[in-house]
Amino acid sequence: MGHTSLEKIIALQKKTSCIRNLCILAHVDHGKTTLADSLVASNGIISSRLAGKLRYLDSREDEQIRGITMKSSAISLHYTTGGNEYLINLIDSPGHVDFSSEVSTAVRLCDGAIIVVDAVEGVCPQTQVVLRQAWLENIRPVLVINKIDRLIVELKLTSQEAFTHLQKILEQVNAVTGSLFTSKVLEERAEKDAEAQSSCTENSSADQVYDWSAGLEETDDSDLYFSPDRGNVVFASAIDGWGFRIHQFAEMYSQKMGIRSSVLLKTLWGDFYLNAKAQKIMKGAQSKGKKPLFVQLVLDNIWSMYDAVVTRRDKEKVEKMVTSLGLKVMSRDLRHSDPKVLLSAICSQWLPVSQAVLSMVCEKLPCPAEISAERVEKLMSVGARRFDSLPEKTQELKKESPAVQLPLTQEEISQRRELARQRHAERQAANQSAESPRSADAGGTSTPAGPAGSAVTGKNLTYALCAQTEALSVKAAVEEESKEHFVAFARVYSGIIRKGQKVFVLGPKYNPSLALRLPEGCSVADVLPSIPHMACCTVDRLYLLMGRELEDLDEVPSGNVLGIGGMEEFILKSATISTSPACPPFTPLSFEATPIVRVAVEPKHPSEMPKLVRGMRLLNQADPCAEVLIQETGEHVLVTAGEVHLQRCLDDLRERFAKIEISVSEPIIPFRETVIRPPKMDMVNEDLGKQQKVAVIHQVKEEQMKIPEGVQVDSTGLVTLTTSNKMATVGVRAIPLPEEVTRLLEDNVELIRTMEQFSLFAWEDKTLDINQKILENIQDFKVKLESNLQGHKWRGAVEHIWAFGPRRFGPNILLNNIEGYRRPSVWQCLEREKETERAEIRDFDNSIVSGFQLATLSGPMCEEPLMGVCFSVETWDMKISVPQAQQDSVDEDSQPSEPNNDDQSERSDMHETSSNRSRSRAEAAGGSVDCYGPFSGQLIAAMKDTCRYAFQAKPQRLMAAMYTCEIMATAEVLGRMYAVLSKREGRVLQEEMKEGTDMFIIKAVLPVAESFGFADEIRKRTSGLASPQLVFSHWEVIGSDPFWVPTTEEEYLHFGEKADSANQALKYRNAVRRRKGLYVEEKLVEHAEKQRTLSKNK
């Protein structure tokens, strides 16, 4: 068979009924690409000798090296059967879990799917996944049971055993399909029930009898299943190049044996046997111990061939077989030392796999014009928005084009049809106003131009949507001039796409109702006002995808899969292209795998940062399932679906997109520091008060903080500190905030920021207008705070709030509990009207706040921000009542802002060069004019230190960021999954069984710090049957005390003397401190005697 010419393909593209779009889906290593190879070979693109070895569609280098497919690739094939010519757009998809996004893409573009199952391994996890995906996208599957040769050669099964084995596999596959079907029916049933319940009151009597059937019986599911006698199952060995459907054998034997082929067809698969005497086909082969028909007529032949060719290498017998089958085998093949060569030479002529598969595909899979109604509906209704909500928006548009309205209203058709028609109408309207007479554009097939045509071709139009899904993934290809070119992988759902055509690119979030506000008859050519998620561009190039090559095309009619070039700037991951702005964007793809593996990426050479950023942008565009983000810490984080996917993304980055060396590391894990109430229990859950302390000299819990001189700590945790020039004294107490308050503060960051801004303006006697809504929100926030801060301790606390921190809006509070000091409250924006007597602000008020801000920004444990801590300032004495500022003849007017001015300088001092600092000290010492400047700085430092010591006087705890983790798993892997969870300090919150399936949904929380490699581990341990999804949820206090050492007898017994195994918090703390280069209390060598100290040359 020669190479099919491009013209031929172009001609075929126009005949929608002759197009088959299909993809090959399977578990990893079940032979998708090999099967694709033999199909490709049938078109003469590669030699049939190489089929199965070349893996033509694995075009990437790493795909070839690893031997797994990583990117989907498409190819158009030509196939002739029974006088009909077909164009087959074949997409080969990867089977590995990590690349299931590619599978989703492929499924979206296709109308049918070939499910490949390994005859030895049977149904594997990914097989279930792809079946589910095919089911969800409403595409029709056919089955290929591959690698039957392994049953013969490796497992050495007899043909009888093989038959039972194959039956089992088929049952498994059908069981999966069946369960999908059941769950759907049950879901529908539940929905119906819910509806019924609402209407129950009216006809309760009718509903008396409970319907046990659950609707399963009523719904016909027979056409869902795979069965050889239906012709949707192929038995094959792609590597040896053979494959068949029982049709082929049925026809063959009907001639030989004189039994009608239809009868044979029905009996060839199943429990039937041939009664040679009676010349009859009888039932019950198994019970009578007879060979089933399938074994006798089909498998035995294959077995004997393998026996002759591979096992025994019987030349004569082979020749006999070849002649009896009427085949010609080249003598070169006959003489070849490898029996496999001969085998495939014979088989590929006798039962060519491409023939079997392609004929099945052409017969059993639908053509693009027969897209099922449900699928159209699904495509058009985005997310939660119901399909019904869409038409109203297009309703107006319908009126805009009166020419089409008329024929439409005459027919009573489903809403869906109407919709499609409207789309069509819009498109026509658009076309007309643009005065581009494109007659063929109108419908899927041969539609004459004009409004009348639309009525005539109603049938065709019904299924044609007026746009193509640019279903994603920009297949990176074609390297020219070292620049990457993106080719978008797309399918035309309706109309014809032409080179040079102007189209709208609609992003996934595009809302057609926005565009409909545009003036009537607005066309693509017009310059549009910017509408979110919509762009206008020209189709640069169209390609026919031919595996590794691309062929240029001028236009592509509907129903075809194609590549579009020149869309780099407009498309991110996926988009819908339409000539009509009223077209809704197609539903985003449903991914089985969400990106969860997070790594931080850095260039090897720091100067190459811009290249990395550019490369990551490209990667993000090219890969539907990779996410790229820059974190606040400046890390570039890459999120991928799994380790293999990650590897591929990194390779892509290195070699294609960024072209630099990169290094990968675990992302930085944030922590928070907090204080808690003194615990009542010790580590072994004993009451602390009653315990006898064990006095071992070096194990007594030391006072952790080494308090320097000049700091007084009283028993209640009040810390007092005097500035170094002995002029001011501050006393601060740290109090843990209730959890709800912390959460409240976190949630209302924006409000706090507004309040802060307001008081800043008030500072300068200006007013900031805040709208009423926000004011109400603030009021609400205040009330909530008050309700949460109940009790004796917190009396009036809300009114006394001095500031929030860090950065003025964080989850920590500074309280003003100084007697006799009233300052304007942070709530002053609320009581603007009342304008009470202006509370005076003490000098250096701002220094205290700055000190508080600095203290909350980095805590004493590991310099991480604080959270949920309240610092209450109880005393603040100044030796000198008025700072020397007064001497400087400063006007009274500028007084409020003056100290502010100064202390800022000191705040910056923290960041100043030390040389600068020493200079300022000199100033202070000299007692010059400016000596109060440094004083405010001293006050900040004093305040900061006081806060830190006050913090340390309380029991300190670390807070870890937590992920909530949702895991779907089957019952049999639950145990192993729990093992992984508990190993990583996870906690299960709930587990539920999903109705109608054997899947469990488990909700758990897991510290972010433990999540690195979690997804991979859980997949490995459960052989891919459980897949977690991680979402950041909250901060949680780690129970253990980072400074804890065993002190009681029980604790000794339990943890031993060192107790270094139990303390998670200490581990985290040390890790952070080590990363930051802070001092870690850690011995260089653990055991003095056990070190190697001899130098090497002695």
Next chain:
Amino acid sequence: MSIFTPTNQIRLTNVAVVRMKKGGKRFEIACYKNKVMSWRSGAEKDLDEVLQTNTVFVNVSKGQVAKKDDLSSAFGTEDLTEICKQILAKGELQVSDRERQSQLEQMFRDIATIVAEKCVNPETKRPYTVSLIERAMKDIHFSVKANKSTKQQALEVIKQLQQSIQIQRAHMRLRFVLPARDGKRLKEKLRPLIKTVENEDFDEQLEMVYLFIVQVCLIDPGCFRDIDELIRCETKGKGTLEVLSLKDVEEGDEKLE
């Protein structure tokens, strides 16, 4: 041992000698290697893990033990453990390679952390990560000096890094209010210190007769003191200056698109 074996060299392995001169006499103690610093920092609490023996020597390698009289006259006690503790705390020793290495490593990381905290990538206005800074520091062959403060070295290294990568001190965001009278004049003086002026505003204040110039601008933190001084001196305390943010960086995560 009674039999003197003719080995020509005696090697002390795993011994670190801590010396101290007191009362005109030299005292030495024999400790384990890599342990003395841990003891001094408080990480090691077990004295037996530090001392080979609690004997005090005059010369460790020769095995000459210090005399009791000398000890009691120099230290005023005969408790050997107590004396050892004193020598451990105040004596001089050769810092072993691993101790030095870990100390320098720690300082190196500390410097990198300080640099990362203070600086941003001027293009994205986002900080660099510590590991990236570390790598950049290695690239320019920066070597840590153990006797200089880390902060000081960090400021030096920023200048050096600027030649190899795009890095910048994070700017401060300031706002000043100047009286109009001095405003014009001051502005010219401030101009060279200010990186970018984001917003300039003339405003009639309510009660005051002055016209105020409100400026929101970004400056390099090194110039802050100069600006502060300028404004205070030139306007005689009428101009105000406030820091809106110490570090002008982008906040929150950003998705690259």
